[in-house]
Amino acid sequence: MARQTAISVNNIEKTYRLYRKPSYRVFEVFCPGKKQLHTPFKALDNISFSVKRGEFLGIIGKNGSGKSTLLQLICGIIPPTKGTISVNGKVSALLELGAGFNPEFTGRQNVYLNATILGFKKEEIDRKFDAIASFADIGDFIDRPIKMYSSGMVVRLAFAVQANVEPDILIVDEALSVGDSYFQAKCTKLMRSLIDKGVTILYVTHDITSVPLLCERALYLECGRIKTIGPAIEVVDRYLRDLRNDQYQRGEADPGQPIHGADKNASVVDVTAEKKSTDKKPSSLIGYQEAKGKEKSFAERVRDYRYGTGNARVIYLEMIGMNGEPLDTFGFKEKITVRAFIETKKELDALNCCVIVRNKQGVEIMHCTTREYGYTFDTIKSGTRLVVDISFENILKPADAYSIHYTVNNTYSLENQEILDLIELAAVFKVKPDPQHPIYYLIWHPFSFSHRIVE
């Protein structure tokens, strides 16, 4: 059955009047017919497209290309200069940070205010309030005035309200970039579940890699016109090619050259689980006491992201850089160590630790288990405290946020294993940009090359 149209945009134009001085605007209003003092500026021109119900459309384009203007038109915040827009369903929008919130009111009062504006009765909001507050996860701040919130808290609350009021159409304008990585992962999950429920989502972002992963289709705006609209992967590819060509024109990149030199000695991912001797006191035992001190806050943070039998438990996990310091940002090719402090509650004869590195859209980029890499543990008694280091060379695309999914299993075979502790968002980290090693794809991979000249 053909899907219903949720949004239909027909030949839209939006022209702003640009004045060199604010007083010229007043003068034009009060002296009509006199000399025109403004310059017309078409922020959008000749825009036509439609979005089906349950579709996730990404909108991309350089700064000033008209993305936000288009969303504002669809939400009815500003009128078009020409053309028509029809919207079929209840729209929830997250446009400007904190727009729609009264700074003097508490978070709780603003939730009621917003939901009332969206057409909900008090009893309905009462029913939804706990889900909204729990999603926003801002603790006691919910009863403090919004003016005391950080920008991250404002966006958490705003997203929680907009996404939990059962919209037919959800419009999100880059707002998520203000939240931290945990929150962004939560929002992505929620948006996916909304799509499953038939909600239509329009999503403006500069995080280009997220578009093919989240969206079916994408619309690429350039200087207020549609450059292309179609399958997200193709549109993003076109956009990235244009960006690279722009860089080339400015002398910043050479699209004809390989980005990196080959390193014939480099391994793909150097995964080593570093075994601690059990007969001599490992140096990290001092760290273990500190880890115990952090156990409660770690457990609290990962509470919603973990499951398992609990027969072994990660009490704390940290990311360590090449100097042995806990870090949350790493450089290109830096050795990253994921250090887990684990306590066992039963004897384990097939301990297997697993790390998955995901990007912020949830794509699994790298994965290892100690077992699969041939690293074995001796039988470990109940009540043992151990520190397991899993290290890899950082070959990830910079400036992106990544999360670590950590699992402790007792694994005899794929079919016969006990999940002891599985933590979805055990840690998050970022990768520093390195001008010497720009990485345009998800990972830098060490290729090797050869050639011969045939006469």
Ligand SMILES: Nc1ncnc2c1ncn2[C@@H]1O[C@H](COP(=O)(O)OP(=O)(O)OP(=O)(O)O)[C@@H](O)[C@H]1O
């Ligand atoms: N109220 C306004 N008056 C005049 N010009 C405006 C107004 N609002 C937006 N513009 C202009 O319209 C163009 C499109 O702006 P818009 O904010 O829609 O772009 P955008 O693609 O969302 O940019 P960004 O990625 O930087 O957020 C820009 O050149 C902007 O300066």
